[in-house]
Amino acid sequence: MSKDAQKTPYNPPALEFKSSTFSVPVLVIASNDLIIIEQQLQAKVLLAPEFFKNSPLVLDVQELNKQSVDVDIVAVIEVIRKLGLLPIGIRGGNAQQNEQAITLGIPLHSIHTSSTTIDAKKPKTPTPEPETKDLLQTGTTVITHPIRSGQRVYAAGDLVIIAQVSAGTEILAEGNIHVYGTLRGRALAGVQGNTEARIFCSDLQAELISIAGNYKISEDLNQNIRNTPVQIYLDKQTLVIKEI
Numbered sequence: 001m002s003k004d005a006q007k008t009p010y011n012p013p014a015l016e017f018k019s020s021t022f023s024v025p026v027l028v029i030a031s032n033d034l035i036i037i038e039q040q041l042q043a044k045v046l047l048a049p050e051f052f053k054n055s056p057l058v059l060d061v062q063e064l065n066k067q068s069v070d071v072d073i074v075a076v077i078e079v080i081r082k083l084g085l086l087p088i089g090i091r092g093g094n095a096q097q098n099e100q101a102i103t104l105g106i107p108l109h110s111i112h113t114s115s116t117t118i119d120a121k122k123p124k125t126p127t128p129e130p131e132t133k134d135l136l137q138t139g140t141t142v143i144t145h146p147i148r149s150g151q152r153v154y155a156a157g158d159l160v161i162i163a164q165v166s167a168g169t170e171i172l173a174e175g176n177i178h179v180y181g182t183l184r185g186r187a188l189a190g191v192q193g194n195t196e197a198r199i200f201c202s203d204l205q206a207e208l209i210s211i212a213g214n215y216k217i218s219e220d221l222n223q224n225i226r227n228t229p230v231q232i233y234l235d236k237q238t239l240v241i242k243e244i
Contacts (some may be wrong), residue, residue, distance in 0.1 A: 026091075027080070028060040031171075032071040038079045045083050055085055058109050059101075062092025073100040140175075147171060147185070159189075167207065176200070188215075199232040200244070214239050 028237045087110035090101040141155035149168035159173035167210045169185035177189045183201035190197030190212035211234045229244040
């Protein structure tokens with residue numbers, strides 16, 4: 001090896017591209033009435049403000065285009081951003097709509113984008129990526145201290161908490177979640193798509209519960225199961241909450 005080759009420093013690459021699959025909520029609009037769109041979207045945001053805060057989404061206009069109903073993409077995007085949501089793509093658009101989106105810096109997405117439709121009948125939540133973790137363990141993670149407001153816990157397997165989970169927290173697991181105490185805050189099990197995952201808790205007072213992206217917020221919970229020990233699981237994509 002020459003002296004010049006020996007002196008040449010190794011400079012690792014500053015960046016690299018990696019393929020990734022992740023879920024993004026899709027906002028399907030079926031009206032070009034901006035007032036109605038803003039009113040109904042605002043109503044959804046108010047149901048779970050922390051869930052929708054700064055949430056990315058893809059705008060889907062294919063239903064309107066099937067009916068040959070024109071819509072002002074620029075105005076719709078303005079409404080979406082006004083309500084604190086972040087449009088990161090458009091799908092189902094025609095040539096003019098796509099051009100408007102590109103002008104706004106919004107890329108085009110194919111109809112087959114991995115996503116979750118914002119739907120009042122079957123609401124879902126985006127699957128969090130492991131990169132958003134505060135704590136990541138393999139196997140079963142056992143926590144014996146309370147989870148306090150503002151904290152986020154992520155477990156690559158099952159998550160067991162032998163303490164209370166406070167309001168304003170977020171606990172996530174790729175497997176099951178067990179809370180041997182009061183469950184407030186947000187609890188998301190099966191976050192990588194495990195539909196067999198379950199949530200068990202001694203006292204249900206959660207702001208949001210989710211199994212594999214299927215969720216319910218506090219306002220959707222039956223008062224009869226509040227403050228009781230429950231298990232939560234999926235049955236044919238329907239979230240079931242059953243007393244233990």
